[in-house]
Amino acid sequence: MVANWSKISSVNISVTDFVMDINDSGIIYLGSNAVFNTYEGIKSLDGGKTWTKINNVPKIINPHNTKILYTTGTSGIRKSSDGGTSWTNLNGDWKSCGAVALATHQPQVLYAYCEGGSSSGIFKSENAGSD
Numbered sequence: 001m002v003a004n005w006s007k008i009s010s011v012n013i014s015v016t017d018f019v020m021d022i023n024d025s026g027i028i029y030l031g032s033n034a035v036f037n038t039y040e041g042i043k044s045l046d047g048g049k050t051w052t053k054i055n056n057v058p059k060i061i062n063p064h065n066t067k068i069l070y071t072t073g074t075s076g077i078r079k080s081s082d083g084g085t086s087w088t089n090l091n092g093d094w095k096s097c098g099a100v101a102l103a104t105h106q107p108q109v110l111y112a113y114c115e116g117g118s119s120s121g122i123f124k125s126e127n128a129g130s131d
Contacts, residue, residue, distance in 0.1 A: 031057035
């Protein structure tokens, strides 16, 4: 028996990422490793009752402006400033990135683990990944 949990919906994908908007708990993003080498996933606007396919799943959401999203993948780091409607690649000398983190008290500071290019490792940006 599972105590204090209630099922809200069924999804038939292998979930690898689960991100929620801190200002609107109805907005949920799920990513899947079932879609190899892509950013595809699903998004709910009603707390998980219904889902829509999306092309980019955020890894993190800026808590000061939840329209700013970041994700990683085989083309590096991507950023959206409009809640995921459009995305841009952030420049860097790497082939792929597997993780990104935001300093919540300083939302201009990003950290990322990236591979390929001239070096692999942990990288830091102090201007939200801008040039």
